[in-house]
Structures are given as C-alpha cells and as structure tokens.
Amino acid sequence: MINKQKLWFLTLFSLILVLSVYYITMPSELLTTSKSTKNTTTENDTSNVSVSETDILTALQVEADEERAALAAEYNEILTNKDASTEEKNNAYDGLKQINQIKAKEEELEKKLKDKLKLDSFIKIDSNNVSVTIKKKDHDYSLANSVMRLIQEEYENKMYVSVKFQN
DSSP: OOOHHHHHHHHHHHHHHHHHHHHHHSOHHHHHHHHHHHHHHHHHOTTHHHHHHHHHHHHHHHHHHHHHHHHHHHHHHHHHOTTSOHHHHHHHHHHHHHHHHHHHHHHHHHHHHHHHHOOOEEEEEETTEEEEEEEOSSOOHHHHHHHHHHHHTTOSSOOEEEEEEEO
16 A cells, blocks of 8 residues: 555656656747847846946856865765775865865955955955955055955965956
8 A cells, every 4th residue: 555655755756757848848949038038138238237247256156166065075975985984084074174164264354355345355265375356447556455464464374365356
C-alpha cells in the first residue's frame, strides 16, 4: 500500500516533470522577445543609466562571490569526503574560515568608506593586496590617498592598496 511519504514524492516528482516538459516545449521566441524589449527600454530610459553605473560594482561583487562559492564548494567537498585525511579536512576548514573572514573584512571596509567618505565601492582582498574600485567619474588623487589611508588604518601590517575609479 502507498503511504503518505511516497504519495507526496510522486506528486512533487510529477509536478517537476510537467513543468520541465512545459519549459522545454515553450517557444524560444518568447524568451528572445522579452530580452530585446528589456534592452530597448534600458537604452531609451534615462533613469536606468544610474542603475547601469551601479551594475559595474554589482558585476564585480557577483564575480568575486562566484569565485568564493567555487572555492567553498571545493573545501566542502573535502570536508564531506570520507577518504580525506584529518589534515586535509583541517586545511579545508581553515580555508572556509579564511574565506568568511575576508568577506567580512571587505564588507566592513566598504561600509567604512560609505560612512566616512560617502563612496560606493567594491573591495577585494588578496593576501597583502587590497583592490578598491570606486564609482566616481572624476579621478581625484587626494580622494584616492584618503581611501588608502582609511584602509591602511584597519591593518597592522603594510598592505598594498590600489584604487581604481569607474564611472
């Protein structure tokens, strides 16, 4: 006799199967026309220009998050592998911990730049290198110097800070 758990499984599996068949058989013209209408509205609407400017920082953030997610997936695979040695698992755990610490530090520095200098920015930390991308049209040397000093205040060791302006 079929119990409730099997019945729910069959129901959900059937639903997923029906939706996937519908998606596959859906005409591709619907997808391409929706993309082209989105592109024309973005080109014609002036309010979307500011959105596209922030897209640079968002794209950089997404790229960094994807890199971290891939690295975290590798570490998680090592952690869940039964055949991995204790040393490998410890190194993977330390790697995950380091990824989280770096991400937290980047967010903290971005918040500090936003609060003190009123700048939208993207920060990427790679060992002793700190790359800062600021959303601003004019390239101001004194502002770049202020950003470098503000970031260096957070570290005891010498960090190599590079500032890049994007508009």
